[in-house]
Amino acid sequence: MVNPAPVSLWSLSSEVPEHSITQNSVLEHSDALFGDRFADYEKLRPIFENSGIRKRHLSMPLDWYLNERDFSDRTTAYLEAANKLFAGVTSSALEEAGLLARDIDVVVVASSTGIATPTLDARVASQIGFRPDIVRVPLFGMGCAGGIAGLAVAAKMAQSQPGSKVLFVTIELCTLSFRIDQFTKANLVATALFGDGAAAAIVSTTPSKMGIQLGAAKQHTWPDTLDIMGWKVDPIGFEVIFDRDIPPFARRHLQPVLAGFLKELDLERRDISRLTFHPGGARVIEAIEGACDLSPGALDIERHVLSEYGNMSAPTALFVLKQSIESGLKGRSLVSALGPGFTVASLPLEILH
Numbered sequence: 001m002v003n004p005a006p007v008s009l010w011s012l013s014s015e016v017p018e019h020s021i022t023q024n025s026v027l028e029h030s031d032a033l034f035g036d037r038f039a040d041y042e043k044l045r046p047i048f049e050n051s052g053i054r055k056r057h058l059s060m061p062l063d064w065y066l067n068e069r070d071f072s073d074r075t076t077a078y079l080e081a082a083n084k085l086f087a088g089v090t091s092s093a094l095e096e097a098g099l100l101a102r103d104i105d106v107v108v109v110a111s112s113t114g115i116a117t118p119t120l121d122a123r124v125a126s127q128i129g130f131r132p133d134i135v136r137v138p139l140f141g142m143g144c145a146g147g148i149a150g151l152a153v154a155a156k157m158a159q160s161q162p163g164s165k166v167l168f169v170t171i172e173l174c175t176l177s178f179r180i181d182q183f184t185k186a187n188l189v190a191t192a193l194f195g196d197g198a199a200a201a202i203v204s205t206t207p208s209k210m211g212i213q214l215g216a217a218k219q220h221t222w223p224d225t226l227d228i229m230g231w232k233v234d235p236i237g238f239e240v241i242f243d244r245d246i247p248p249f250a251r252r253h254l255q256p257v258l259a260g261f262l263k264e265l266d267l268e269r270r271d272i273s274r275l276t277f278h279p280g281g282a283r284v285i286e287a288i289e290g291a292c293d294l295s296p297g298a299l300d301i302e303r304h305v306l307s308e309y310g311n312m313s314a315p316t317a318l319f320v321l322k323q324s325i326e327s328g329l330k331g332r333s334l335v336s337a338l339g340p341g342f343t344v345a346s347l348p349l350e351i352l353h
Contacts, residue, residue, distance in 0.1 A: 004159040005205040009212040009349070010099070012322045013092035015085050015198045016057040016309065023053045023192075029066070030191060038183040048192045052282030052303060056195030056310035059173045066180075074176045074237045078114030079123070082171045085198040086124050090169060093200035097165075097208070101129035104202070105164040106157045110139040110150035110314050112231075112340075113172045113238070120171065143229060144278050145219075145339025146170055146314030147199060148347050152217030154203050155347075162205045171198040172313035177231075177238040186242040193281050195310030199318035212325070215348035218261040222253060225342035246280060247287035250338065255291045258336065261346050273330050278317035278337035279306040301327065314339075325351075 027048045034041050058065070059081035069077075086109075094101060107121045107130065116123065119138040121130070137157065142149045147170045154168035174194035179187050203214065227243040258275075262268060275292055279285050279302035289298055297303075305319045312319070317337040324333070329351055336346040 005162050007155040007158050007203050007205055007214045008208040009210050009214060010202040010204055010208040011093045011096035012201045013089050013096060014319050014322055015089035017059045017081060017196050019058040019061055020055055021058055022055045033180055044185055044188050047188055051192045052306050053310050054307045058175050059196045065178050071235060071237045075115055077176055078173055079116060081173055082120050083124050085171050086120050086169055087127055089198040089200040090128055093202050097202045102131050103165050104167045106135040106166040108137040108150055108154040108168045110142060110146035110170040111172060112141055112143050112146060113174055143339040144313045145337045145343050145345040147317045148335060148337045148345040151201055152347050155214045158203045158205055165202060165204050167202050169200045170314040172315055174313050179239060182239060186240050189242055190240040193311040195312045197309055197312035197315045199315040211353040213350045213352060217347045219343060219345045220257045221341045221343040228342040230340045247283040251287040251291045257344055265348055272332050272334050274333045276320055276324055276333055276335040277302055280311055
């Protein structure tokens with residue numbers, strides 16, 4: 001069997017909406033919206049204070065979130081904000097790679113926080129300047145794991161057509177799922193954590209000036225875990241599902257799977273200069289550090305991204321990867337994210353120079 005050509009990272013960009021909000025402001029509005037209507041609110045209120053988040057970005061102005069919204073309103077907002085983010089983050093990725101939109105042969109898009117048919121890439125194709133024969137690969141339902149899983153799909157597409165340029169875009173507008181009608185712990189956790197953002201990467205089997213090579217991606221889905229994370233869809237919109245506590249699950253089950261991934265890659269833990277993760281929340285980061293025998297505070301970049309952007313779902317791991325590269329990441333790294341399924345997606349990469 002012929003080994004597939006190695007895939008190089010040509011660019012990695014990130015983008016957030018123009019609106020932002022501090023966690024203190026989120027807590028004030030949460031007090032007003034839920035304090036007198038939710039019996040368990042005072043007991044759950046520390047979720048906001050212990051989130052590790054300083055601020056987040058919003059797709060819509062704050063007033064939009066303080067009124068009742070149905071699925072139609074949310075979809076309209078999703079399309080408006082996602083199209084704008086798609087154009088912005090793609091433009092940055094193309095500029096960094098030194099490419100034009102017409103140079104892109106395949107576009108892979110991961111988004112699980114809204115419905116778009118035609119897909120987002122089709123809606124912005126003329127504005128961006130994609131060729132009519134571009135291959136479009138939309139991905140839905142991977143949630144927080146979608147950034148890593150989607151980048152892995154883009155790498156596979158690049159290997160299937162050596163020399164082609166593949167654009168990967170992930171956009172998640174988690175705040176549009178905010179529900180003022182749900183008096184549940186899951187809704188408060190989502191309100192305390194979720195932010196909006198986008199990331200884009202360009203990959204090719206042609207070497208790039210970045211000097212970063214992507215390895216063989218891995219995934220593992222644990223049996224009987226569909227209830228851990230996901231969406232429940234009703235006429236109002238997406239209602240978040242957090243039916244089991246994620247940090248204890250990660251602490252018990254993550255390390256053996258990652259060790260198995262490294263074994264399949266013929267690597268040992270000492271071969272990896274940094275384990276990089278999607279920071280789902282402050283307690284999730286602590287659980288991962290414990291599970292992977294990392295020193296407390298080792299995932300400093302993850303904490304910084306969480307503090308400044310919140311949990312943006314799929315793009316978040318790529319924000320962490322981008323900041324890790326900019327901070328001087330060396331050697332081999334393994335970037336991973338947990339998502340609905342319940343699944344972990346991991347992608348090894350190597351800094352060549």
